[in-house]
Amino acid sequence: MDCIFCKIIAKEIPCKILGETTTSISFLDAFPLAKGHVLVIPKNHHQKIQDMSNEENTDLFSLVHKMISKVDSVTGATLVAVHNGKEAGQEVPHVHVHLVPRSSADSASAIHSMFDGALKLPESELDELYEKLKI
Secondary structure: OOHHHHHHHHHOOOOOOOEEOOOOEEOOOOOOOOOOOEEEEEEEOOOHHHHOHHHHHHHHHHHHHHHHHHHHHHEEEEEOOOOOOHHHHOOOOOOEEEEEEEEEOOOOOHHHHOOOOOOOOOOHHHHHHHHHOOO
């Protein structure tokens, strides 16, 4: 498989590993957006979170939880981001959670700045979405 994250897991590409469990690993991003930018990934190749088993998902986000305090110590705030699929902006087709230290002095902004503006949906569409998305 020609996946950069799978190559990192197989130790074919060196990286600065920060934490590891039986099914997940965290390491410094090779192309950081900020000092202390960390990636947390499952060791098994999955493109989307919903492709992972419940056990892998629990383990991945448990490692994310452990790493957040460490990353938060860099600037005091951390952006937690997951691009779940190519259409969502995922560049490497392997689940990965970005932990990016944030500060008021950085060039990034709130999530709403990524889009043209908030949608104004009629109540009927909201009702349809509600029925489709509720568990």
